[in-house]
Amino acid sequence: MNVPLPPAPPVTGPSTATGMTATGMTVTGTAVSLRGIRKFFGAHAALRGVSLDVRPGEFVALLGPSGCGKTTLLRALSGLDRVDDGTISIDGVDVSRVPVEKRDIGMVFQSYSLFPHLTAAQNVEFGLRMRKVDAARRTVRVQEALDMVGLGDRGGRYAHELSGGQQQRVALARALVTRPRVLLLDEPLSALDAKVRVKLREQIRRIQRDLGITTVFVTHDQEEALAVADRVAVMNEGVIEQIGTPEDLYRRPVSPFVADFVGLSNVLDGVARGGEVEVCGHALPILGEPVDGPVQAFVRPEDILFTDAAGGMDATVVASSFLGSLRRTVVRAADGTLIAVQHDAADRREADDVVRLRFAGYPVVIRPR
Structure with missing residues (x-):
């Protein structure tokens, strides 16, 4: 069953948090709240009344075994899946029935999903074109985004000319270039080898802190979750068993499932x-x-x-x-x-x-x- 949610860490000032990178790119973190989220696939309850608060600029990981509901919860937050019950609020506004393209969310998936016929810069630029940003501003913002992920000199390369880690960084730049209010990451590192995975997760964490962007990160890798997240929500059979800091989960698990799943x-x-x-x-x-x-x-x-x-x-x-x-x-x-x-x-x-x-x-x- 769902355990009572502890309060999110205290937030001072307004309901947003702003960060700025060395490139000058600024993103404002936004509060996210999910209340009583239920999602059914036929008779199967994938989410059973999940509630979660994410403070502005916070990095929250959803951790759990396959089939626990973590990706379904992320897709519900993004708008890719319509929820059957409950509310999803971004910056205090209920977006439960708002389509995905109007939620102002950036997403990075496990598969890089780059357009093979476009260069890295053109892939990053795609979202700005869809938003009808003028050409001069597009050029500046694409270069900012590529610089931020360490690929400022590779904008002219195609996907097949980039390594897996570089392709995933292009996908990250593409998600961030539109300056979304919330960043969602769905197991973005699982297709990479171990060394690249560690390096890229550290880079994602640094960028997230620099930007102050509210981030929800799905993973089944507990080391990954404990290493990068401010708080971790451990999910099991469609509910959150426990949410807390990595230290809380490891040292003060609230259930045998969490004690068994997190660590050895x-x-x-x-x-x-x-x-x-x-x-x-x-x-x-x-x-x-x-x-x-x-x-x-x-x-x-x-x-x-x-x-x-x-x-x-x-x-x-x-x-x-x-x-x-x-x-x-x-x-x-x-x-x-x-x-x-x-x-x-x-x-x-x-x-x-x-x-x-x-x-x-x-x-x-x-x-x-």
Whole structure:
């Protein structure tokens, strides 16, 4: 079910936020509000009463597994899909029945969707032509947009002469050149390789901050969402399970689904009583409503530590993986439970090593078993 939405971070001044890039291009961020959005495809409820507030200039990511409703919510906000119930407001005006071309929204999709017979500059210019902006202003604004995405010297190239990352940057420039009130990004990085994806997401975040443009970003990649968003809305089966800062979602998940989906957790059997859960001989505080009885506890791998002190839990190393700046080691407890421990990469453990573990004592989410 939908959890109560916490208030958006406080906004000072008017209901808009303005930013300016080094190129002089200015965009004004606008408040967005969705209330009770429902969308059906036949008998299937894709969205079940979703409510969401996005403050001016905020970057909000919609995160969730395939089929959770995140792209449907984005399409509803854009006007590409008509909602069956609820209201969508942009800058306080209900646009629920306003067609997509009149919502003043820029969109970037997973596929680049560039016109192959047009140059990069002509692709960026297309929206301005449709708005009948005069030629002189079009030239200036297209160059501004291409400069902003780092392609100022590639305006004369065609799509097949550009890399995938460059094509996606052209698509971003095309979405921004009309100076929309809201920018919507539908998994724009998923078709790119890992290094390009990281570089481009950082560039998108920098541009978004420079412009102060209100942005909603759909992704199934949790690392991506946690890295770039001011707040993340985790969706599941057509509802928002939780919305909050990346730190809130990771450290204070409100449900087992969020704890399991965001980050990596050990799911360990335990017994709950009196606001604590006993796991592997250690008492841990419980997040959320306390219950009594047999439960499963979601414990982060970095919250389990190797120790030489007495009172720890003995275990045997099964395998250890080097992950660059850290290492993840899987151990087997005496009862056969497999536990992942995340620790410094310099602390190397070998298979069959006997180790001792202790729990850091951070609060955990539980579910009945």
